[in-house]
Amino acid sequence: MLEKVLRWIDTHLPSLLIAVLLLRAGFLFGNGLNLIGDESYYWDWSRRPDWCYYSKPPMVAWLIGAATWLFGDYTPVVRLPTLLLGTIFLFYFHATAKAFFGARAAAMALLLMLATPINVLANFLMTIDAPLYCFWVMALYYLRRALFDQDAKAWLWAGCASAAALLSKQAAIALPVMLLIFLAYEPKRRHYLKREYWLYLLPMLLAAVPILWWNQQHDWVMFGHSKGHFGTHEATSLTQHFQHARDFMLYQLLLLSPVICILVIWTSLQGVWGFKRLSAEQQFLWLMGPVLVLAILLLSLLQKVQGNWPMPFYISGLILLAGSWAVGVWKKTVKFALGFGYVMVMMTYILPVLLQAFDLKDTALDPTKRFKSWQQLATDVHFERLIAQPNLDDAFIVALGHRYLASELGFYLPDHPQVYRYEESGQVASQYEVWPGPEKYLGKNAFIIGERPEEGVPQALKEAFNRFRLVAEVENPNNPNSPYFVYLGENLRAWPDPVKQAATKEKHAASKN
Known part of the structure; x- marks a missing residue:
């Protein structure tokens, strides 16, 4: 049965993407949930277009501003860009996984991604996450073509995608940093450091100039805000450190679904002790995500960490997991992970109905109350x-x-x-x-x-x-x-x-x- 589904995905990908788009559009326009605080905050930014804002680069405000300029200041309109970004993300995610591990693994990677609750939320709530994930996976796709298919034009496309990711969130600076580490480590591709790497970096530098200029005019507030996320600003007991780490881990389990999350983390750990045995493509994927997931997990033991920080790093982690599955690893476990994940996804979509059925609407147990x-x-x-x-x-x-x-x-x-x-x-x-x-x-x-x-x-x-x-x-x-x-x-x-x-x-x- 699973093999038939995988073959169907490979031959009917446009139909699947349209079906997912329609499902999300129905949920977007029919749920009746108000904007959360971040969404309305970014909407307020969009009324004053600029090159940067207090805590983030401008992409989220630009996208909201474009949508509301076209269709008006309504709750579904603010969230409308997520439908487009989410569909583009799924297309490039499948294409990236297929380029690395083939059609069968790509279909499995797409099934895994669709089985994560974060993929529902990131393509419903109009925050920085939707554009960041979309441009991040586009950068991975074009970097793969540039590095392993020797596509010279792909360097510039990868740079443009990375620049768009940088305009979405500061975390995108990890892309050129990890690429630099890969090129320095990989002898067969070290020659790309002479010219191609700088061609890739050029769009990011151009995108960074107005951000830096704006910050220079405003006392570097974005950098001050970002710096405030790191380090402990007051005495914290060992118990509190473990509580922060526990809460962070629970957040990961909920957003990825427990089994998928554990599998990705275990795959990431395998890369630590078996990095030299990985192929160059696998090493690239591991550096572009899983190693950063492990770094954030370690950081959560030292300080309080926001639960969404490692989310873009799971993208290549899921592709690596699908590649491992394709060669016979985690066969039964991945099937169970899919089943468990889709139950959580279904519950996310029908949550308003469940709350009504169990008389939990507007109670303390209603997670949608703040909406x-x-x-x-x-x-x-x-x-x-x-x-x-x-x-x-x-x-x-x-x-x-x-x-x-x-x-x-x-x-x-x-x-x-x-x-x-x-x-x-x-x-x-x-x-x-x-x-x-x-x-x-x-x-x-x-x-x-x-x-x-x-x-x-x-x-x-x-x-x-x-x-x-x-x-x-x-x-x-x-x-x-x-x-x-x-x-x-x-x-x-x-x-x-x-x-x-x-x-x-x-x-x-x-x-x-």
């Missing part, structure tokens, strides 16, 4: 705005709290207003502190929304207005014990920007020294 609350909150806030001040053109909005509150209100309020964020620490903690404050609204009123009662609102913010008062208390759909408070600040006198104040103090201190 549903923002539109309701925005509706309630908008109602209170209209009561307090019917002419909304004369009032701006300030969010107190997490950046997600600012971006979700900006997206789900009917007028899609520009929402400002007050960061009392004086630190640049999000893109909202990079952008200018609401100085242009001097003399205007402001709605201030947050989870703080009036005594918890920063005094400097209160004193920025001639009058500051509570106008409403709005239910928090996610936490009934922590309602949102809507305040009205009347007649803005001066915007108390703690970020600028902190920067001014630093400059004065530096000049004295």
Whole structure:
């Protein structure tokens, strides 16, 4: 039965890709789930096209901006690019696996990929992951053609794909680094370091120039943010280290499905003690992913690691696993892994139905709850705005709290207003502190929304207005014990920007020294 499926995939790949595309489109337009915080945050970026942003390069904002420019600011439209990116990803993933190990292994690799829940989520949620994975696998495909098929033009195509990956996420810098290591190790291909490697690197360097220029203009905030992810910033006990590693590993098991995850990690470990016995193609694949998976696993023992960090590295790991299966390794285990994985994938797609059937909808056990609350909150806030001040053109909005509150209100309020964020620490903690404050609204009123009662609102913010008062208390759909408070600040006198104040103090201190 499995062999028939594999042969069918090889001869009917376009039909399979169209079927997957239609399934994902149906789920995208029919699930009714709100944007998560990152999606609305990147949507807010897209309203101000730029060469870089506080924490990431610009690709995700450009893609969202293109979609909403064409079709409007709607939840499914924000996620629409994932359908295109996900289909291109599957095509290149199959083509890459076929180039390395043949049609049978490529069909198995595609089955394995489709059996991972991350492939569902990455092609539904419009975050940095969808473009990164798509351009990453394109880079692998063209690098394989350049290195092993001696296709001279493929070097430039690989460079363009890697540049697009770099514009998606900083992690793409691993591509030229690992390629350099491979070329330095592999004597038969070391000559590529003289010319072809630099041709490959050229598009990435061109893509990096505007990113570096933007950061130079903004105090290198993206690099500061990235640096903050590494190292321990406070004392951490051995127990906490193991808890972080445990949580990270559980995340991997859930996103890849347990059996597939364990098989990929074991295949990666085999490359450690058997690297010299691998073919040059297998060594290339191992360096382009599995060794980086192992590095992230080790890092998780030393510090807290984000669960999605190693995801692009699993791409070549799954191809290696499929190649091993094709020569007779893990025959029964891979079949079990496929079955278990597809059960998890099916549960991911029908999760809303399962929650309804088991009466878990909107309970503490509902993992989709955080997808549903923002539109309701925005509706309630908008109602209170209209009561307090019917002419909304004369009032701006300030969010107190997490950046997600600012971006979700900006997206789900009917007028899609520009929402400002007050960061009392004086630190640049999000893109909202990079952008200018609401100085242009001097003399205007402001709605201030947050989870703080009036005594918890920063005094400097209160004193920025001639009058500051509570106008409403709005239910928090996610936490009934922590309602949102809507305040009205009347007649803005001066915007108390703690970020600028902190920067001014630093400059004065530096000049004295």
